[in-house]
Amino acid sequence: MNADFITPLDAFTIIDLILMLMLLIVGLAIVRLNDIFAIVMLAGVYSLVSALWFVSLDAVDVAFTEAAVGAGISTVLMLGAMLLSSRTALPAKPVRKWASFFIVLATGAALMYAVTDMPSFGDPLSAPNAYVGLEYLKRSLPDTEIPNVVSSVLASYRGYDTLGETSVILTAGLGVMLILGMGGKINGQLKKKAIDYDNADAQAHHTVLRVVSKMMIPLIVLYGFYVQFHGDFGPGGGFQAGVIIASAVILYALIFGVDAAKAAVPPLVVRIGAALGVLIYGGTGIAGLILGSNYLDYNVLDPHSAPHGQELGIMSIEIGVLITVCSVMLVIFYGFTSRQPDITDKDW
Amino acid sequence: MSTVLEILHIARFGLAGVFLLGGGFFVLAxxxxxxRLPDFYTRLHAAGVTDxxxxxxxxxxLMLIAGFTLLSVKLALVGLxxxxxxxxxxxxxxxxxHKAKLKPLLGTYRQTRKGDNEGGSQ
Known part of the structure; x- marks a missing residue:
């Protein structure tokens, strides 16, 4: 750590400070409110502002994920969870208020103490700007021949970490399945029930929403695949693409009903997909072992060229991530929505 | 010939500036x-202008600044x-x-404020 380095107060730093101030204001508003609907919306705003902040810090991949996951899908999932409970939070008992106040105070004090040990922003001698990070930046292009260094670090140099993240997502999906059920009705029962998406009466309502979403859903899925396969060259990858494709299915469910969505993307497929993605990821690692190298070493995947092997490995694990993320998002969504009656046209 | 190109070049950035300022004006408005507006529907109208x-x-x-590049195509897609x-x-x-039976504010603002929440029937 370099104690002499002081972060310059240029235009970008000022923009960062303004964005952080906005985050603080939104956070305070969330703490002060009792209306859960407003809190969920403000949480989305919080994510969008932090995504802006990440863009200003040049961390476009993180910003992309934050915008897709934080502002997009988690808002929808929180709304789904909110429908299962009451819309306003009860005021807390005074004793609990003081207890939580002291816990928050102690945590805040500990964090403030830790901040003094952090390097200044932009410090050339700080940990991310020295040691292994520089090594990755230097070696990424010759090793993998992939322009987007984020993808190569995430999938290749830090393959174990990403495998862990993917497993965590699967675990989250399993947890929701265990608590809320396996995503509702089985296929056979579903088919017996009349699906009203071709019903003339249902068509009469929300005509605008139906027409526009019919136009948009294929484009959203296409964009998801673009993000997936363009991840080697620009911001994006399996995590973002999975969330985008899942959000297309959720949009379909919101407009045309959950039953129609379950007919298009059956819960069984989604449940298998959640595990299949992790299997593809882990299987890529095993392939490395079989070909006589270390776990998750992609160099050996192509016997003729190590960089091409890296590219193959990164692409295959990104597909695994895509399948798991997309499926788990839908598992959670189906889990929440199958606990309550569908929103009827009357309630809109 | 080159002066014509130069004028076009300056005009492009001038026009871009006008568009950006105009956009900023509408977002601010x-x-x-x-x-500031009194009820839900009028506020929604204001938010729609921003969007x-x-x-x-x-x-x-931004497209005028970017010129004939891939960036412009992406911006056009975002715009679409x-x-x-x-x-x-x-x-x-x-x-x-409307389905939740939220009545719009009809008549002048003061009339509605005075008492009747009927929504005013003129």
Missing amino acids: GAIGVL TMGSTLILLG FLFLTSPTATHAVANAA
């Missing part, structure tokens, strides 16, 4: 409207997406409020 007119003008200005989705979102919100 929308923000003030959301804060459609403001963002479209800003994107046009916003052009289709934001009026739809505004419509969906207004429709939901």
